[in-house]
Amino acid sequence: MRAYIGRRLLALIPTLFFASLIVFISMRLIPGDVIDLMLAQNDIVTGQDRAKIEAALGLDQPVYIQYFRWIGDAVTGDLGDSLWQNVPVTDQLMASLPITFELGLLALIVALSVAVPIGVYSAMRQDTAGDYVARSFSLIMLAIPSFWLGTLVMVFPSVWWRWAPELEYTPFFEDPITNLKHMIVPAILLGLSMSAVTMRMTRTMMLEVMRQDYIRTARAKGVGEKLLVVRHALRNGLIPVVTLIGLQAPLLIGGAVILEQIFVVPGMGLLLLEAVFQRDYPVISGVFLVVGVGVLVINLLVDLSYGWLDPKVRHE
Amino acid sequence: MSELIVDAVLPAVRKRSAFVAFNIRLIREKPLGAVGGAVFLLFMFCGIFANFLAPFEMNYTDLTQRLQPPSWAFPFGTDHLGRDVLSRVLIGAQISMIVSFLAAGLATVISIVVGVISGYFGGKPDMVIQRGVDAWMTFPDLVLLIVVVSIVGPGIPQIVVVLGLLYGIAGSRIVRGAVVSVKENMYIHASLSIGAPTFHVMRKHVLPNIMPVVIVLFTTRIGAVILAEAGLSFLGLGVPPPAPTWGSMLSGTGRTYMYLGPWLALAPGLCITAVVYAVNIYGDALRDLLDPRMRGSQ
Numbered sequence: 001m002r003a004y005i006g007r008r009l010l011a012l013i014p015t016l017f018f019a020s021l022i023v024f025i026s027m028r029l030i031p032g033d034v035i036d037l038m039l040a041q042n043d044i045v046t047g048q049d050r051a052k053i054e055a056a057l058g059l060d061q062p063v064y065i066q067y068f069r070w071i072g073d074a075v076t077g078d079l080g081d082s083l084w085q086n087v088p089v090t091d092q093l094m095a096s097l098p099i100t101f102e103l104g105l106l107a108l109i110v111a112l113s114v115a116v117p118i119g120v121y122s123a124m125r126q127d128t129a130g131d132y133v134a135r136s137f138s139l140i141m142l143a144i145p146s147f148w149l150g151t152l153v154m155v156f157p158s159v160w161w162r163w164a165p166e167l168e169y170t171p172f173f174e175d176p177i178t179n180l181k182h183m184i185v186p187a188i189l190l191g192l193s194m195s196a197v198t199m200r201m202t203r204t205m206m207l208e209v210m211r212q213d214y215i216r217t218a219r220a221k222g223v224g225e226k227l228l229v230v231r232h233a234l235r236n237g238l239i240p241v242v243t244l245i246g247l248q249a250p251l252l253i254g255g256a257v258i259l260e261q262i263f264v265v266p267g268m269g270l271l272l273l274e275a276v277f278q279r280d281y282p283v284i285s286g287v288f289l290v291v292g293v294g295v296l297v298i299n300l301l302v303d304l305s306y307g308w309l310d311p312k313v314r315h316e
Numbered sequence: 317m318s319e320l321i322v323d324a325v326l327p328a329v330r331k332r333s334a335f336v337a338f339n340i341r342l343i344r345e346k347p348l349g350a351v352g353g354a355v356f357l358l359f360m361f362c363g364i365f366a367n368f369l370a371p372f373e374m375n376y377t378d379l380t381q382r383l384q385p386p387s388w389a390f391p392f393g394t395d396h397l398g399r400d401v402l403s404r405v406l407i408g409a410q411i412s413m414i415v416s417f418l419a420a421g422l423a424t425v426i427s428i429v430v431g432v433i434s435g436y437f438g439g440k441p442d443m444v445i446q447r448g449v450d451a452w453m454t455f456p457d458l459v460l461l462i463v464v465v466s467i468v469g470p471g472i473p474q475i476v477v478v479l480g481l482l483y484g485i486a487g488s489r490i491v492r493g494a495v496v497s498v499k500e501n502m503y504i505h506a507s508l509s510i511g512a513p514t515f516h517v518m519r520k521h522v523l524p525n526i527m528p529v530v531i532v533l534f535t536t537r538i539g540a541v542i543l544a545e546a547g548l549s550f551l552g553l554g555v556p557p558p559a560p561t562w563g564s565m566l567s568g569t570g571r572t573y574m575y576l577g578p579w580l581a582l583a584p585g586l587c588i589t590a591v592v593y594a595v596n597i598y599g600d601a602l603r604d605l606l607d608p609r610m611r612g613s614q
Contacts (some may be wrong), residue, residue: 018451029467040498041405109339145543148585151566155581245576254456272459273551276466288455288463293453 004307012300019292020074025068027087027285074289080282082275089286092271097290100267102172103187104252110117110191111198116238118195119202120229126207134199141196146255149189149263167264186259193255195246201244205237212236239310246302249295342601349601355594359587362406363413371403386579393579404560405583411561414590415472417546418535419479424530426484431491432518432526436499446492452485458547465553472555479544483537494529498522528606535599539592546588562588 010063010216079089122134158164166182209215218232257269264270268287275283343350377399386393394402434445452460460482468474499522507517530563548554549563557564562584574581 014447015450015454018448022451022455022569026463026467076547139596140589140593143539143543143596144589145546145550145563145585145592147506147547147563148566148581148588151571151574151581151585155578158575250454250456250459254458257456257458257462258551261551272462276462276553279466281466284463284466288459291459292451292454293457299454 001307005304008300008303008307012296016293016296019296020071020289021067023285023289024070026288027070027281028063028066075176079289082283083280086110086277089282092283093268093286093290096266096268097294099169099271100253100256100260103183103190103256103265103267106183106187107190107194107252107256110188111194114191115195115198116202116241119199120206120237122203123206123210124198135203138196138199141193144193146189146193147258147262149192150186150259151176153185153189154262156227165263169264169266182263183265186256186265190252190255192217192257194234194252197248197251198241198244203236205240206233209233209237232241235280239306242309243302243306245301249298253291253295287315340606342576342605345603346604349598349604352594352596352598352601355592356598359409359591359594360413363410366477367407367410367446369473371400391418393577401580401583403563404565405562405587408560408562408565408584409591411472411559412542412545412588415475415555416538416541418476419541419545420483420534421486422476422480423483423537423541424534425511425535426480427487427491428523428526428530430485430488432522433494434488436514436518436522438496442492446489449485449489451505453489457482457544461544461548462551462553465548470548470553470556475545475548475554479541482544483540487537489580490529490533491526492524495522498525501525530597532603532606535595539595539599542588542592542595 077090079093081088082092085092118134120135122131125131153165165185166178169182170178172179215228215233218228223232253268256265256267257263257272260267260269261273268291272284272287274280275287339350342353349597430445430449434442434449461478464478468478480533504517504521507521512520546563548563549561550567550568552564554563555561565584566581
């Protein structure tokens, strides 16, 4: 297991390097006139201020030095200051990261509790009407944009029943009930859109597993259908589904951006959008970097749990 | 002379009859996929002839007709400025089609170039390219799009290039996989052993054999691009106003009026869902018919 962890960690390095390069290059592509725009918006015209901003963006150094300085700072947790709010980007990230994490976790719970039972049912009743309904549901969920679902949830209940989703954020540790009341609607929507792919995967895996010899053996020795599914088939069938959770991490964060905006959840997505509209580039690149690293870490954890769940993977 | 004409025309006729035969097979074996294809064609038709089909000019405002519910005169109702929603949805279809075909086309070209180079040459270039692709795919689509748009600004050309790049690099992995398996065939070795140049082998032997994968990739990318463009426009980072895109019709100032006119929230979202659903089931059917190996994958 230790060797497996070591291999996984080593494999992460090149990807991490390229990912940081993508973030860095995107920052360098910021058009020069943005500085002019910032100066204009701030009513500052002196050349000294221009130099200051250039220095703040690190534009006064050779490119490779800029990269190493930036990466060195990033590793020590210094991502610069927000251009408009005058607070360290790290502080803003620290405040918003747990919120997106909570939203993602809730969505994951929703997704799994919807997708796994339906996927198993669909596989057990392959090619029946129930199977078709379940599969159509998943295909439709893949086609519905989350922002439309969010809009419908905002508009129709309030028109019909005078009920509107909560839109004010309360920290979880201050008042968990109010917090969950706010988070649950976006979490359900995000979870539903995630459940589509997970359901398809669960169905495919269960179909594959149910055809294996050991299942036939278990049946032959008289194991009941329910026990067969829960104890024998599901255990093996769900292993690839764990990987899928890792693959869906980007989807989860991407979907969170839109839903955070609709439901005013002050997470990373909202932070990113606000930064984009204010052209707050240190914040944009900070979110960009943290999201990338976050996805890589989730994938690493998924890989490790995969190795732990399935001994075959470890000894490859 | 007549033989010459036959020689010239015959391949085209054969190609056409193969196309017809394929569509008959599609209708017979995958009726649902054929329906999806038909619905998609319908949207394409609406997009191409939007200017003729739309009963009103897209920005024609009639303040006496504000927030009218759906009726014979305005099948999808009117918005807060008295603009006909049907006309705007039709023009929206046009924008969606233009962006999706251009971006999916660009994405496919990028996928082919990157995928063929990476898969055909293998070794070190393959490794470097693939780690780059890994890193690229680490970032969530929407986050990457938002960041890039924040740099290049909103607008149709930017959106097309950004979406093309995004899905092109991600799709190169699938093309690479196909190239790696085609490369091992005897006819490739045979062609190389008689001294055919690399580019010739790629163009004449590799490319035709990965075409099924490429066609399926292009089709599924269309759905993805429509969704992504709608999401960006919804956030105000896509096609800038006054162009009525499906995504932007659900956002901005129109949003506050949805409580007075809930029909405003329906048409654009239904269009997005219908066209993406249609193109997805059509893509699935194409994949099953053209490339059985990809069956069951996403």
